[in-house]
Amino acid sequence: MKKYDVAIIGAGIAGASIASEIGAHRSVLLLEAEDQPGYHATGRSAAFWTETYGGPLVQPLTSASRDFLENPPREFSETSFLSKRGAINISRDEEAHLAEKFVADFADSEVAMEFWNPDQMRALLPNLKEGWSNAVYEPDCCDIDVAALHAAYLKDAKRKSVDLRCRSRVVQIERLGDGWAIEAGDQHFHSDILINASGAWADEIAAMAAIMPVGIQPYARNIVQIETDPPSSPNRPLVVGLDGSFYFKPEAGGNYWISPHDEIPDVPSDVAPDELSVATAIDRFEAVLDVEVKKVTRKWAGLRSFAPDRLPVIGFDPDDHGFFWFAGQGGFGIQTAPAAAQLAKSLFLKEPPNPGLEKIDAVRYGPARFH
Known part of the structure; x- marks a missing residue:
């Protein structure tokens, strides 16, 4: 049973982005059920970035993502992910x-x-x-190069030694002391913390881990x-x-x-x-x-x-601080990915948020609102 600090379930844009953000700080396992990451929602996006999409409570995450998407760090990408559309x-x-x-x-x-x-x-x-x-x-509406953004997150995660395992559908999760025993595919893993980035499967994964679903x-x-x-x-x-x-x-x-x-x-x-x-x-x-x-x-x-209130769910579950939600991102998961992942990183590592995110109310997106 190989051991990791963190196991992330789902390698779409949610899982790939948070893996990239925390990969340099923890040993990370990234589990993907399909043959390749991004097969479901990420690979079927309408591929545009517009600040009003998702409503005024999602807009702060979209707006805060713009600079990263337009001018990404050079080590992350040498080209912009946005092109003007209107x-x-x-x-x-x-x-x-x-x-x-x-x-x-x-x-x-x-x-x-x-x-x-x-x-x-x-x-x-x-x-x-x-x-x-x-x-x-x-x-300011733009097109997003979704495939390039997702690939850049996965490449950055790999550079930070994140262990991506495709064809690894999670079939069992068990609380084991202070950590988790995970059966995925025909392999067994152990992690201290579980991050639920499984999109449409988020409530199923929560139930498998004996965590109360939030109604995604x-x-x-x-x-x-x-x-x-x-x-x-x-x-x-x-x-x-x-x-x-x-x-x-x-x-x-x-x-x-x-x-x-x-x-x-x-x-x-x-x-x-x-x-x-x-x-x-x-x-x-x-x-x-x-x-x-x-x-x-x-x-x-x-x-x-x-989620029932149509906002993302980001943060530790209030009943089990070994289970971290990063789900419920609706149709705005691509355009909010940079800010959402950076916010998740600050909550996960319990550190101040990146500049530009200080005014975003993280409590608004926390899973405790459903308990």
Whole structure:
């Protein structure tokens, strides 16, 4: 039974980022059930960074992650993970109140946003149909190179001697004195502390360790890639419905990524695309832009896992300080990864937070709020 200071369950963006942060301070085992890390939620991201995504209580983590993503430490990456996109949040003629509420929700933040009139909207969306006259523009919205970010975290963790074990699904966890006995795959390990970064499986892992689950629910989100006539222009902005019913993003090659912004309750699994959701995505897209959808070129689904209050769960379990939660990151886990992992590191090592994180209320994200 090989022994470690820490065992992290899950090597998606959550597990990889916290492994990178604490790898230089503890001996770390990183367990991944699949053949390769990031197979589930991380590998199926819509790949954008926008400060308003997730709401005003998630925004501080997103904003605090920007500098790292834009200008990462040279030893971590020689290139930025962000590229400018811009986002237009829109609503129908009769829904001006949605735009007003959207801006009001972030009034206490420093998020850059502007009310736009129809002429400004059509300058960037020349195919916009009639009936859409309210818009809030976010100039700082960016695309994220998710694969590069995840790979950089894994590479940095390896450089810090983190032991990554793929094809190692956890099948048993047992409290053993002051530590944990873990059976994963056909191997046995021991760790002093367990970090639950298992995404959709977070409550299952907690129950396996005899820890009270916090109510993390996986939801399926469908994304469709379509080819249109006229084709998309890759420099166009992300477009988000202020009523929460769609978003779409132009891609290179003349395609769009579109989503009905659906949340279908599911169980932890390798979720497949839902045909009704695919049809809904196309229908809602065609209600916004006057373009012809020629064909679906790709479709996929991923699980986004939320705690009951839709905030991340970060910190030691109040009933067992050998169990650390790093889960419930919904659809914002990529864009908040740097700040969330740095915050988790400070809580885990019981040290002051990094500069820039001092004003973030860590208690707000702690698991004790569910007890």
